[in-house]
Amino acid sequence: MIHALEARHAPVVSLWVWYHVGGRNEVPGTTGMSHFLEHMLFKGTPSHPKGDLDRLLARYGAQWNAFTNEDVTCYFETIPKARYATALELEADRMRNALVSVEETEAERTVIVSEREGLENDPSFLLGEELQAVAFSRHPYGQGVIGSKDEIKLMSRDGLYAHYRRFYAPNNAYVVVAGDDDAERLADMAAAAFASLEPSKDLGEPPKAPEPPQRGERRILVRRAGGTLPLVMMAYHAPRASDPTAPSLTALAVALSGTSGGSDGASGRSSRLHRAIVEKGLATDVDASFRLTKDPNLFWVDATLRPEIAHADVEKALLAELDRIAQEPITEAEFARVRRQLMAATAFATDTVTWRAYRCGEILSTGAAGSIADWYDKLAAVTRDQITEAAAATFSERSRNVGWFVPEAAD
Amino acid sequence: MKLERRRLDNGLRIAVAPIADLRSTAVLLAVEAGAWFEPIGRAGVARLAAQTMLRGTRSKSASAFADAMDDLGAVARLDVGSHAAIFSAQCLRDDLGALLGLMAEVLRTPSLAPDDVEFVRGQTLAQLERDERDTRAVVDRVWRELVYPKLHPFHAPAIGDAAVVRAVTTDEIREYHQTAIRPDGAILVVAGAAPTDVVEQAAQRAFADWRVTAPRLVRKIPEAVLTATVRRTEVVPDKTQSDVLIGWPGMPRTDPRFVAARVTNMVYAADTFASRAGNVIRDQLGLAYYVFSGMGSSRGQSPWIVRMGVNPQNVNRAIEVALDELRKVTLGDIADDDLALAKDKLVGELDVALESPGGVASMVMEAELFDLGEDHFERYPRELRAVSKEQVVDTARTFLPPERHAAVVAGPPLPDIAA
Numbered sequence: 001m002i003h004a005l006e007a008r009h010a011p012v013v014s015l016w017v018w019y020h021v022g023g024r025n026e027v028p029g030t031t032g033m034s035h036f037l038e039h040m041l042f043k044g045t046p047s048h049p050k051g052d053l054d055r056l057l058a059r060y061g062a063q064w065n066a067f068t069n070e071d072v073t074c075y076f077e078t079i080p081k082a083r084y085a086t087a088l089e090l091e092a093d094r095m096r097n098a099l100v101s102v103e104e105t106e107a108e109r110t111v112i113v114s115e116r117e118g119l120e121n122d123p124s125f126l127l128g129e130e131l132q133a134v135a136f137s138r139h140p141y142g143q144g145v146i147g148s149k150d151e152i153k154l155m156s157r158d159g160l161y162a163h164y165r166r167f168y169a170p171n172n173a174y175v176v177v178a179g180d181d182d183a184e185r186l187a188d189m190a191a192a193a194f195a196s197l198e199p200s201k202d203l204g205e206p207p208k209a210p211e212p213p214q215r216g217e218r219r220i221l222v223r224r225a226g227g228t229l230p231l232v233m234m235a236y237h238a239p240r241a242s243d244p245t246a247p248s249l250t251a252l253a254v255a256l257s258g259t260s261g262g263s264d265g266a267s268g269r270s271s272r273l274h275r276a277i278v279e280k281g282l283a284t285d286v287d288a289s290f291r292l293t294k295d296p297n298l299f300w301v302d303a304t305l306r307p308e309i310a311h312a313d314v315e316k317a318l319l320a321e322l323d324r325i326a327q328e329p330i331t332e333a334e335f336a337r338v339r340r341q342l343m344a345a346t347a348f349a350t351d352t353v354t355w356r357a358y359r360c361g362e363i364l365s366t367g368a369a370g371s372i373a374d375w376y377d378k379l380a381a382v383t384r385d386q387i388t389e390a391a392a393a394t395f396s397e398r399s400r401n402v403g404w405f406v407p408e409a410a411d
Numbered sequence: 412m413k414l415e416r417r418r419l420d421n422g423l424r425i426a427v428a429p430i431a432d433l434r435s436t437a438v439l440l441a442v443e444a445g446a447w448f449e450p451i452g453r454a455g456v457a458r459l460a461a462q463t464m465l466r467g468t469r470s471k472s473a474s475a476f477a478d479a480m481d482d483l484g485a486v487a488r489l490d491v492g493s494h495a496a497i498f499s500a501q502c503l504r505d506d507l508g509a510l511l512g513l514m515a516e517v518l519r520t521p522s523l524a525p526d527d528v529e530f531v532r533g534q535t536l537a538q539l540e541r542d543e544r545d546t547r548a549v550v551d552r553v554w555r556e557l558v559y560p561k562l563h564p565f566h567a568p569a570i571g572d573a574a575v576v577r578a579v580t581t582d583e584i585r586e587y588h589q590t591a592i593r594p595d596g597a598i599l600v601v602a603g604a605a606p607t608d609v610v611e612q613a614a615q616r617a618f619a620d621w622r623v624t625a626p627r628l629v630r631k632i633p634e635a636v637l638t639a640t641v642r643r644t645e646v647v648p649d650k651t652q653s654d655v656l657i658g659w660p661g662m663p664r665t666d667p668r669f670v671a672a673r674v675t676n677m678v679y680a681a682d683t684f685a686s687r688a689g690n691v692i693r694d695q696l697g698l699a700y701y702v703f704s705g706m707g708s709s710r711g712q713s714p715w716i717v718r719m720g721v722n723p724q725n726v727n728r729a730i731e732v733a734l735d736e737l738r739k740v741t742l743g744d745i746a747d748d749d750l751a752l753a754k755d756k757l758v759g760e761l762d763v764a765l766e767s768p769g770g771v772a773s774m775v776m777e778a779e780l781f782d783l784g785e786d787h788f789e790r791y792p793r794e795l796r797a798v799s800k801e802q803v804v805d806t807a808r809t810f811l812p813p814e815r816h817a818a819v820v821a822g823p824p825l826p827d828i829a830a
Binding site for chain 1: 536654696
């Protein structure tokens with residue numbers, strides 16, 4: 001499927017290829033396989049040997065990279081528009097012709113272990129990974145994306161290549177392009193580049209592992225010396241992106257913590273949690289987030305505590321705010337600010353060509369809406385009462401998962 | 412890129428890059444109030460002042476100011492860098508006047524109340540405590556201590572020194588605000604949906620009667636010189652990966668060799684994928700997930716550093732390989748195609764940066780802040796293209812001598828201590 005958007009304000013094109021494969025498609029023993037494979041897609045094809053891709057795109061000043069999440073693996077290039085055809089040729093080539101050699105698999109394995117070890121240095125990652133695992137008893141979202149270190153070490157070249165041949169094909173991909181040309185022409189060029197590629201005959205059914213309802217709060221503690229500030233995280237089960245309440249949950253997250261994040265900034269300070277937690281001197285930072293995903297996932301609330309503050313005090317304050325927003329509508333003034341922040345954040349993101357294409361791909365690939373404009377309309381239609389209803393439906397003790405990071409003294 | 416310049420009577424310079432078809436506008440307002448202008452021995456005062464300024468004005472409490480900013484849906488922050496304190500923001504097209512009004516209040520009439528100073532002090536001390544177990548923050552702090560003399564403005568990171576943060580008084584914050592936050596030397600850059608006449612009128616309303624009220628602090632800056640290799644290993648408990656920082660004191664942005672230095676940086680290590688250090692350390696040897704170098708832009712010797720995230724078992728080898736690759740550059744072992752690639756990439760990135768109003772504003776701000784000339788954007792690609800291999804070698808030998816570097820490792824205990 002191909003979607004093209006015009007973005008005429010800069011002489012660039014941003015090309016994104018979204019594959020419907022991520023952590024959601026993995027089972028124990030192969031966790032991290034989609035992410036590992038993402039790395040291998042930079043190791044060349046018969047037409048473009050290793051290093052060729054790097055140098056070609058670097059020569060054009062391209063901004064380019066890839067990421068893997070629970071639902072998708074995604075590759076993008078933002079390049080001068082004169083080089084659009086080259087980007088298409090490179091992406092079409094690696095969709096079916098990537099070399100996944102034994103030697104390169106071994107060389108990349110230590111890089112991926114290093115990526116994971118870098119994440120492990122961060123207490124938020126450690127707590128978040130464990131809390132996510134606790135929140136899901138059946139659904140693969142509980143496995144995360146990067147995989148366990150032991151499974152990364154055991155990943156085989158043949159397993160990776162089979163995963164590649166199965167999922168990297170035109171019938172399992174979205175191509176989204178935004179740039180300085182007529183949308184029809186951008187789409188036609190993309191269609192021509194990918195048209196002759198062989199589809200996968202082995203896609204099979206989408207993964208089905210519905211998460212059974214949670215019947216009561218689950219709690220974890222992570223005690224480590226690798227951090228000094230205590231953390232409190234809460235994760236509530238929440239619906240998928242295509243659910244009619246997804247726009248309300250997006251607005252709810254803004255009402256709770258604004259759109260920009262980070263207590264150093266001057267924005268989002270009128271939000272409920274900032275006022276109740278940060279302004280009261282309980283925490284340095286607080287955040288609430290709802291992500292658009294294919295399957296039901298989690299609504300996260302987290303706080304980084306000031307050093308002398310007890311976890312229980314912050315948890316109590318957070319719960320009081322979540323209860324309050326679930327019981328009484330936010331004020332008209334708050335609602336006006338939430339709407340303005342949502343609309344502005346949409347404009348800010350789509351005024352950058354790269355993020356316009358990304359936003360479109362995210363909305364399409366998760367089923368949130370049929371276009372950026374459609375998603376914008378859904379956000380604009382959210383009412384005050386719907387925010388309250390979304391909070392009431394989400395913030396229940398039965399579907400709550402709570403994690404504390406407890407810093408310990410070094411040995 | 413269309414660029415128009417104006418200047419207010421009080422010295423505030425304005426540069427506007429209107430961009431059609433956008434709904435938003437990016438704003439950067441730089442005031443010469445970075446670490447370079449901080450009082451000697453008072454590292455952290457500039458950031459404390461900036462953060463306190465964001466906590467309300469004479470006419471708006473912290474709460475009312477927060478409401479006013481979020482009423483616009485704008486995003487904004489005030490960061491203290493090595494040279495300037497930069498107020499960066501983005502707003503919808505029709506909100507520029509209101510946003511500049513709020514920015515002006517913050518800069519000109521902040522309340523700077525004792526309670527707000529205490530709040531910011533508490534936040535900052537908590538962040539300093541967190542930084543003590545953050546390997547990236549530890550290497551940055553220790554590396555600065557090794558390379559810059561104690562009285563140098565870059566000796567401490569912008570967050571400052573914990574002892575200073577504990578001791579700062581409200582009066583000191585107010586005095587700093589009065590001497591450092593001023594229109595002379597300030598630059599407003601606006602890129603995006605707002606046309607030039609709208610920007611000019613809004614800037615006039617917000618800043619025209621902003622006046623200098625105190626003499627500027629003039630600070631004597633000692634030179635940073637590395638006379639020999641220095642290495643330090645810091646154990647940060649319960650970590651998996653080591654952060655590695657290798658670096659040298661760099662050059663001012665106004666140095667005529669700076670353009671050649673950018674090419675040198677790209678040839679050597681600026682990009683994990685396109686530069687030689689990343690190619691060998693990550694791609695060939697699998698020793699690190701990321702390897703990159705960066706050089707700061709300031710009036711002084713900003714850090715020129717290489718960063719890597721490495722398993723403790725591989726730290727010594729990764730450092731050796733990084734220095735070996737640098738040695739090759741200093742010996743002129745640079746393929747013609749590698750040099751051409753570095754220049755192509757730096758020139759190509761100029762076009763790609765036009766994709767966002769923030770990217771345009773950043774490029775314009777650098778040019779204005781360091782007086783790079785009205786024709787900078789025409790000259791700069793040509794200057795990059797003209798850099799020769801000899802200039803790259805000479806820059807590397809002068810500024811990045813492999814035999815005289817400062818390296819810091821922070822993370823788990825190393826199996827074989829590097830120094």
